[in-house]
Amino acid sequence: MTTEAELLAKIPTGLFIGGEWRDASDGSTLDVLDPATGKALVSIADATVEDGAAALDAAVAAQADWAATPARARGEILRRAFDLLQERREEFALLMTLEMGKPLAEANGEVTYGGEFLRWFSEEAARLTGRYGTNPEGTGTMIVSQQPVGPTFLITPWNFPLAMATRKIAPALAAGCTVVLKPAALTPLTSLAFAQLLVDAGLPAGVVNVVTTSRSQELSAPIIADSRLRKLSFTGSTGVGQALLRQSADNVLRTSMELGGNAPFVIFEDADLDAAIEGALAAKFRNIGQACTAANRFIVHSSIAEEFTARVTERVQAMKIGRGTEEGVQIGPLIDDRAVAKCVALVNDAVSRGATLHTGGTAIEGEGSYFAPAVLSGVAPGSDILREEIFGPVLAVSTFDTEAEAIAAANDTEYGLVSYVFTTDQGRAQRLIGALETGMMGLNVGVLSNAAAPFGGVKQSGIGREGGSEGIHEYLSTKYTMAPLG
Incomplete structure (x- = not known):
């Protein structure tokens, strides 16, 4: 080798x-x-x-x-x-x-x-x-x-x-x-x-x-x-x-x-929660969160938000951080110190507005541009993390109660690259395909890019x-x- x-x-x-x-x-x-x-x-x-x-x-x-x-x-x-x-x-x-x-x-x-x-x-x-x-x-x-x-x-x-x-x-x-x-x-x-x-x-x-x-x-x-x-x-x-x-x-x-991108990841109350968690981890932490297709806003039905947050927090806390060449590493360094500083600032802004930080969210001292992957819940409307593209390993959860609320929250952005939806209701799935303002949509999947498919967005x-x-x-x-x- x-x-x-x-x-x-x-x-x-x-x-x-x-x-x-x-x-x-x-x-x-x-x-x-x-x-x-x-x-x-x-x-x-x-x-x-x-x-x-x-x-x-x-x-x-x-x-x-x-x-x-x-x-x-x-x-x-x-x-x-x-x-x-x-x-x-x-x-x-x-x-x-x-x-x-x-x-x-x-x-x-x-x-x-x-x-x-x-x-x-x-x-x-x-x-x-x-x-x-x-x-x-x-x-x-x-x-x-x-x-x-x-x-x-x-x-x-x-x-x-x-x-x-x-x-x-x-x-x-x-x-x-x-x-x-x-x-x-x-x-x-x-x-x-x-x-x-x-x-x-x-x-x-x-x-x-x-x-x-x-x-x-x-x-x-x-x-x-x-x-x-x-x-x-x-x-x-x-x-x-x-x-x-x-x-x-x-x-x-x-x-x-x-x-x-500012991809919404919408999880309805009828979703297969195991599949949604796997999809969430793939959509958020692929490429250390540094992807335009990375899920940016996790919009979770209020009836399952607590369980979802607890389970993804446990998985994130178990992730191995280190140089990408080391065996078993899941979270490598961010591209540079500016990327780390941006993630820290977004987390701090969300917490200052009332969000709960469950794990991570800080720069890791020492050599290299490392950031401890974070999970936030209760992210308030108006938080920077809901408006800006994170481009880092930060999973931010907010909640909804009705389908109309979920659609409005998902579309509340000038971006429109990709969206993710987890639901077992096929009628709802078809409605969401038409209602979400994105060029691509992952339906019950967390990774959708494929050379045989058209990749691109709408709006900005x-x-x-x-x-x-x-x-x-x-x-x-x-x-x-x-x-x-x-």
Whole structure:
């Protein structure tokens, strides 16, 4: 098995532009830190504005040839990438644990999940269809075809370093689009390793370019302003997404935005409580709570709230905290000290408004960015924890008495990414599908993401969809041609 030192020694540390690894144009570097220790894992190139321009130049130069590459050939490269990822799964899992902090078991799960986008879109590449037929007036032939939108700029977050990259890159490549990828500065190593994997899978030079930088706004703005760019896809906070949408308006870019969430987890009195508890733990503590799909507000019927709170508290108190590489660890470090401080502040605000803290809720002293997972009950309306995306291991419980109250509480947010509902009443379940203002819903399940399903939200949680048959169409333009009959 590859050791940590051996793995880090083989990860590329340069920018990947036009099929070549290179240093930043000004020679600058940035350190990638291990959140479990706060110490540097490795130093990598810190891209400049000039490097970003070079990456877009390379993507533009490769666009025509890549779009003309047969769909089957594009799909086969993605399939080879999937196979290589399975061969290297232990290395990718360890790398994600080192740079992001998640437990190794969860990192292995992300390799599986991220890889599925490669496999799914390798199959979708050859399934693109159009329409052909006579117009209703009988005067001509209508041809409707799908064409790649062109060069794309993909910006990924730090919390799922592999899956967020494959979820964007795979459909772009399948559709015939070239890519400039800018991974988060906190977790760029997985993207660099993935770029090398794509090379090994046979991807032509310039089709995917990767620029790592600590100067994100400075580098991104001129790329977005360049008239040759035709698509922007971003996953991250709503505030940043709004700014990027404003920047994209001048060139009327195609955009996909997967933004913040404030997921309600609603448990009705008729729910299977055992299943609801398992679902709650999965929805809240997956990825140490650092996921846009993480349950944020637990809205529990008053008749079962006390039992639910007591049982989840017991489970949370038993969770093992430590470095993600240690056996049995369920809660690794948060991404940095700012994330810890935010969780502490949200807990303190809720308690100051009358909530009861049952366990955890404090920073853990010592090396690394550790936070003791928390359970709160009696969270009062107006508490910050009910309005803001927590992005950490804090389970906050409030109560309701009627279905109408539950729906109103669940929808009381500007976000609309995902909701979770536990009930055995099928009529109620159908009503909730229509009533909850979210782009996705988990019905009696705590984990719902799947490469074959459309992922995305409504309201201020974003626009567009990733995954499923819908995902590839985010990278395609529809063209209509009229021709004479005969």
